[in-house]
């Protein structure tokens with residue numbers, strides 16, 4: 109699994125179901141980060157030259173490599189705009205989230 | 208043939224006990240009077256007698272941190288300290304119990320500065336009673352060695368997973384010599400299985416460890432830690448029984464009842480002073496006085512039930528400790544008194560405080576304590592500094 | 602142990618060929634956090650069998666919020682002063698247990714490294730324990746709310762070094778952390794910046810080959826603590842190198858090597874005035890900062906190998 113996905117997590121109702129000590133399964137995600145965004149990056153597939161600069165510098169690892177162009181894992185993108193700022197071809201634009 | 212009896216110091220007994228438990232990693236920082244223990248372990252690693260990694264850490268904070276790291280990957284670990292060093296570890300002590308890393312350590316009980324003193328009292332470890340460690344106090348070098356091995360068995364039990372501190376009086380025990388029986392390695396191996404835990408990193412099931420909790424679940428983790436301590440109580444007794452079966456020496460679990468049945472006057476105490484107290488109990492018994500000693504072995508978990516049962520019919524109880532919580536009373540006394548006050552019994556309670564910074568506790572002083580218990584003139588001060596060398600205005 | 606000849610030329614790792622697996626994912630770092638870029642990229646280089654350790658600090662705080670576990674590899678939070686010793690313990694413990702093919706990596710902030718963790722770090726290098734230590738430098742104690750650390754540069758406004766009539770903000774210059782580490786005769790140490798990600802990746806990749814301790818000091822911008830827009834994290838971390846206020850270098854075979862020696866520095870004033878934490882600087886402050894930079898570069902250019 110390249111990126112873990114959110115899993116339904118039910119809080120234990122009995123103490124015996126709690127982890128023994130403060131340790132838990134690696135990569136267990138119970139929550140998404142999409143709600144943090146006010147702007148979202150939108151990739152222009154035509155302009156993207158697949159140089160992968162955005163992929164390298166994304167703080168959240170939400171740029172997905174593709175055959176010809178990148179795309180965005182929106183469930184965990186926080187909308188920081190680093191990708192758009194670093195793109196040498198201006199292929200990523202930050203678009204206001206409609207909610 | 209290897210001798211199974213050696214004339215050794217308490218520190219050496221600790222080192223041999225630790226070696227027999229086959230730790231993978233030893234991380235320790237030197238401090239008097241713990242030094243000899245880690246020097247001997249270093250020798251054993253050098254000679255190949257002990258196959259372990261010895262980490263020359265630059266502080267006690269790093270010693271406990273290194274032990275936690277090694278424990279988190281599934282290694283059996285040992286550290287040792289005393290006094291200032293133990294206090295320097297304090298953050299790690301809480302961290303270790305909260306992380307459920309069953310590290311075992313030796314603490315050579317020593318006075319805490321200021322004023323500086325390298326000599327013994329119990330203010331170092333008793334001041335850390337709330338750090339979540341199992342604390343046992345030993346009376347002699349043999350018990351020290353035996354408890355080192357029992358400690359791993361108790362601490363590593365999946366129901367317990369709690370670090371354990373073996374406390375041994377500085378100098379009085381660490382630096383004096385006695386004949387000590389050395390258990391055979393094969394028997395120790397049969398008694399103490401290899402360390403297994405779910406609480407560790409693994410490549411098959413990677414873990415994120417030492418996480419932060421929110422108010423919604425922090426209490427549950429603390430509750431778990433508390434239960435683990437209580438779960439250790441029956442295990443402490445069973446482990447001691449099993450030890451007795453294998454090695455022929457028995458320490459009676461949480462406490463030792465020395466002639467307390469039908470005793471009117473009981474001194475409750477812990478550590479090496481139990482040896483002297485025993486002698487006085489025998490002496491006074493011979494004179495027909497109904498006296499006894501209750502030796503507290505474990506301060507955490509606390510032997511509440513045992514204390515309640517053993518002291519149920521006593522007229523007066525003295526708690527003798529090399530410790531004081533300034534502005535109140537000795538912590539051992541507070542704990543004992545709390546246990547007894549939950550019962551119907553209303554014995555006369557007295558706290559004998561002294562023996563700080565290596566001051567001797569003499570036979571005559573203990574005789575006097577029993578006399579005080581017998582006289583029990585009310586109203587009286589609860590706390591008595593029994594071996595001040597000067598007059599006070601009190 | 603400290604034999605630098607053991608550094609093999611590793612296979613180059615680039616955006617094209619690096620693992621697509623994200624090891625640091627779903628974390629709660631601020632949008633645009635530079636520290637997370639440093640951690641994420643390093644883990645992609647060190648890979649699946651990394652045993653990662655984080656002291657108290659932002660990366661620990663944002664990565665392990667039960668039940669949200671943001672690391673796909675084994676990872677642990679350590680005491681704040683003890684990351685180097687706890688990570689050493691992991692590495693030594695793994696060795697004692699006979700585990701094979703793993704890399705222990707400690708990640709700590711500037712405060713956790715240059716201040717409270719320095720003693721443990723020194724011990725770790727001295728013992729020659731087999732692990733990599735990465736200091737992500739966001740130039741203040743961020744997790745506790747932007748207080749001054751030993752790596753906070755002159756003139757920085759922090760919550761404990763407020764700028765006012767009497768003080769310029771922080772009065773001291775950054776500690777020479779890289780040189781302090783190199784002074785241990787460590788097999789490999791480097792400085793890097795997330796503004797030059799390929800250079801950083803190369804250095805992590807090189808450090809990964811070392812059997813023994815290695816160290817990387819990586820500049821990692823913090824929009825929250827610096828008062829910068831979230832989208833300029835990388836831009837700023839690149840610019841700081843171009844102004845000469847940070848430098849890219851390596852220490853290997855007992856020698857210091859500058860990786861980048863700009864002919865001309867970009868404007869310090871232009872760079873700093875974009876950041877909220879430097880808004881108050883006077884011309885005198887800029888003089889002090891420029892002088893300090895020039896002194897440092899004069900020394901580096903004189904004594905260090907140039908690219």
Ligand SMILES: Cc1ncc(C[n+]2csc(CCOP(=O)(O)OP(=O)(O)O)c2C)c(N)n1
Nearest residue numbers: 657658659681710711712713741742743744
């Ligand atoms: C012994 C100790 N002292 C203080 C703290 C409080 N504390 C937690 S995180 C932190 C700041 C961390 O700063 P830094 O290491 O620079 O990392 P950052 O948060 O910037 O990533 C401090 C001071 C602590 N956890 N432990």
Ligand code: SF4
Nearest residue numbers: 630631634659823825
């Ligand atoms: S405060 Fe700074 S370092 Fe901390 S998570 Fe936010 S951006 Fe990252």
